Amino acid sequence: MANSAVEKIGNAIGRLTPRELEELYVWLDQHHPQPIDDRLTADLANGNMDRAIFRALDDESRGRTQPL
Structure with missing residues (x-):
């Protein structure tokens, strides 16, 4: 075959x-493009990720993260 x-x-x-x-x-x-890319792009453009991004940046600046 x-x-x-x-x-x-x-x-x-x-x-x-x-x-x-x-x-x-x-x-x-x-x-x-991967469907996840389209969804992520739309979520970022609509501000749907802002809260999570700002929370992650705050955690990092306050030392509440650890390396992978």
Whole structure:
């Protein structure tokens, strides 16, 4: 049985140079953005993340965080 298109693409990706791989990432991001990216962009534009962002920044400035 022949390789599926996904397998062929995966094999081709494995042969890309680092520069070609970066170009692929850019192309994918421009042509097929992830749904989470769209939602996050909309939430940020609407101010839906402001409270969480300010709370995180406050926690960090008061030393209430720890490195991962």
